[in-house]
Amino acid sequence: MNLVVRSRRAVLPEGERAVAVHTEAGRITAVTGFDDVPANVVTLADDEVLLPGLVDSHVHVNEPGRTEWEGFATATRAAVAGGVTTIVDMPLNSIPPTTTVDALHVKREVAKGQVSADVAFWGGAVPGNVDQLRPLHEAGVVGFKCFLLDSGVPEFPPLDDAGLRAALTELATFDGLLIAHAEDAGVIAAAPAPHGPSYAGFLASRPGAAEESAIARLIEAARDTGARVHVVHLADAGALPMLRAARAExxxxxxxxxPHYLTFAAEEVPDGATSYKCCPPIREEAHREALWAALVNGDIDLVVSDHSPCTPDLKLLDEGDFGRAWGGIASLQVALPVVWSGARARGIPLADVVRWMAEAPARLSGLPAKGAIAPGRDADLVAFAPEERWTVGELRHRNPVTPYAGRSLRGVVRRTWLRGEPTDGEGGRLLRRGVPE
Structure with a gap:
């Protein structure tokens, strides 16, 4: 199918303009003027903007092993409904975790034939698997996730300082990437334990100092080994000065x-509302606004969902106990309108949102065919109506629990194409660092 889509507004790497996007065999072949089109062109409505398909590099699919939490079929259907045409699956919460080549093969076999979006995979770095890092890299994972404290699941233990440095030393030999959940177990152990419905109590149990201490350790290890590292889901704005200084050197x-750190504030989270529980926690309004400023200034590179759902019973919604409820926020389908709503309210252009949610995650994940409307890229396209209002209701995630339920948002995804084809089936592919299977 040779699809041509034109729009009076399209977000391109160089900015917004009216264009026609020509595709052939799933790739963009040309970006021309709005009127330079054949007869069988798809023309977007005047209130729609053409975007590249988003790349969400932080998604917990959980299949196999915990498919009742989320699975490839439901996660990817939710993704394309939200304008996300590529996801990168996290290595933990599935059983087995993706810490060996054999486990990667298991996950790929399970995913095959049931994905509506393209899917790439992170490997895991855990104690004792340094010898698996290069083989996993050669098998096509985009990088390696580690925890610097208990992950919450026993089959994915954290790295201590020696393990962190051993992994980074190995990754530096082939320019591999380590992405880290950066909270300090010692700082959290010294804080009051969370219990009951008090959100303030939960927040106090995971102070910002825990993020800052762990990030400082990560910076030092990266400096000493020369390996590339990435901080996932930053919530604490207090870490920004050290990150800025490290990057400058x-x-x-x-x-x-x-999205949840850019949308919610601790002062607004109701007691007992465990749908808001995540780690690191949603912090105060001052942190939220500082994170927005850091995005605008380039101190934070990208925005991804950290879609981490579970079954409703594990959220303990009836009890509202923040100490015992599972931590994780389901947001894959709503990430674009959530972030756009916040950006629009702050006068931030849509092109910035696309850079944070498409171009930058594609670059981080080593997926050069993704993330932009440009010749040679995959024809992953989204028709987005940025001014349309809607209220979050039924979603395509496997489990419906989300703190966004009932929230009024701006921006509706009306159509999504994956490699030039409408995303109305299971046409996704499994990616090996950007190469389709």
């Missing part, structure tokens, strides 16, 4: 944050 470190 040439430490190869990048940073992401998430």
């Amino acid at each position: 040439g430490v190869p470190i990048t940073v992401e944050t998430c």
